Amino acid sequence: MVYYLGIDAGGSHCRSRLIDASGTVIGSGKTGPANARVGLEILHATLLDAIGQAIAEAGLDPASVATIRAGMGIAGISRPGVRERLESLAFPFASVAYETDAAIANIGAHGGRDGATLVIGTGSIAQVRVNGRDFAIGGYGFPISDEGSxxxxxxxxxxxxxxxxxxxxxxxxxxxxxxxxxxxxxxxxxxxxxxxxxxxxxxxxxxxxxxxxxxxxxxxxxxxxxxxxxxxxxxxxxxxxxxxxxxxxxxxxxxxxxxxxxxxxxLSEPMGDPLDGALLLAGFVRE
Missing domain, CATH: 3.30.420.40 (ATPase, nucleotide binding domain)
Incomplete structure (x- = not known):
């Protein structure tokens, strides 16, 4: 059995969703802000808290946890050096894929296909995929950016x-x-x-x-x-x-x-939410 974990870590909260191979949700969690700007140690602790809640709800043992494929969308990881530092963090999973929180929102909204998503929350950013190429517009950080947020x-x-x-x-x-x-x-x-x-x-x-x-x-x-x-x-x-x-x-x-x-x-209605996008990033494919 393989499990998939999605993480949506933004400026206001960090959410987790754990599913089995069929796509059934078996655990979830929610903690506080998890923007990369809070510092790597605090970010790591916040992620582990949200992850721990989902794993505890699912009742997975360590052997099952080791099969998890995780996808994490984290605000602020586009800053120089942040992604590399994140990849050094220890998680007990089979694999971990990282993207920005805006990227997983866009993946979820369009099922991984071309399209754009304008995220208006604590901050604001437009994430775009055109002909398979991904790029962002805005989202440079408060107070110089985040217009309309x-x-x-x-x-x-x-x-x-x-x-x-x-x-x-x-x-x-x-x-x-x-x-x-x-x-x-x-x-x-x-x-x-x-x-x-x-x-x-x-x-x-x-x-x-x-x-x-x-x-x-x-x-x-x-x-x-x-x-x-x-x-x-x-x-x-x-x-x-x-x-x-x-x-x-x-x-x-x-x-x-x-x-x-x-x-x-x-405007179009989103096909899924950011956590759906994080699960697709992790490698989940619904049969």
């Missing part, structure tokens, strides 16, 4: 809240909701900023979306600007020759209504 929405909300506290702009329900988190105290907000991660900024995104949907003028402008970036991503992937484009990521469903109808009409 949860982290970008959160950063804009923080800027609005601080300007409102200063009196440089009109207070709105959004600015009040954000500044309440810091007791309406600029010094506390700055102290938070000194330690804040992209995930921390992205946790403000639902507040922005809620207030935009409630017609807060500043929240609407923030989301409308994000939608323009999303539409530009989509236009670019089609211009690069992608035959189809799907949306993925935790923010994609809430962002979709803010896109123009003609843009939405060009």
């Amino acid at each position: 949860g982290a970008a929405l959160g950063l804009s909300a923080m800027r609005h809240a601080l300007r409102a506290l200063d009196g440089r702009t009109t207070r709105t329900p959004l600015s009040t909701a954000v500044s309440e988190r810091f007791g309406h105290d600029t010094a506390r907000a700055i102290a938070w900023m000194d330690e804040a991660t992209p995930k921390d900024y992205a946790q403000l995104a639902p507040i922005v979306m809620d207030h935009a949907e409630a017609d807060d003028s500043i929240a609407r402008s923030i989301v409308e600007d994000a939608a323009l970036h999303v539409e530009r991503f989509i236009e670019t992937v089609f211009a690069k020759g992608a035959p189809a484009c799907a949306l993925a990521g935790g923010l994609s469903l809430r962002m979709r209504p803010w896109l123009r109808a003609r843009t939405v009409a060009r």
Whole structure:
């Protein structure tokens, strides 16, 4: 018996899915952020935690674990030297294949065939496969990139809240909701900023979306600007020759209504999720 393990490790969480040779899910796990930027030791520990949960749920013994073929999609591994360092990590499996989290999302969305996937979550990136060639658009990291993402929405909300506290702009329900988190105290907000991660900024995104949907003028402008970036991503992937484009990521469903109808009409529904893509990367082929 051979088993397959898929890992989706991103800026907000790390998920695992373990299946048998027939494709039946026998175990799963979920832990915290697993972006390569957290450091190799922390990343390794987070991966092992998610993997351990899936193996424990499946009840596999060490001999069975040794047959596992794993596919891991990890955010941030395109940075120089990261993939090589990952390949030095110890896992008790028959094989391990690595890709970015965006790559496994695209593999899952199109079943390994040509197409593009725009991932809108903590960050943003478009992953494209055209004539079997894979490449990415954007996704260079927060704050210089990740346009239209949860982290970008959160950063804009923080800027609005601080300007409102200063009196440089009109207070709105959004600015009040954000500044309440810091007791309406600029010094506390700055102290938070000194330690804040992209995930921390992205946790403000639902507040922005809620207030935009409630017609807060500043929240609407923030989301409308994000939608323009999303539409530009989509236009670019089609211009690069992608035959189809799907949306993925935790923010994609809430962002979709803010896109123009003609843009939405060009989108395709994903065939599978990133963990399906990770399992295909591992070598699983459904009979």
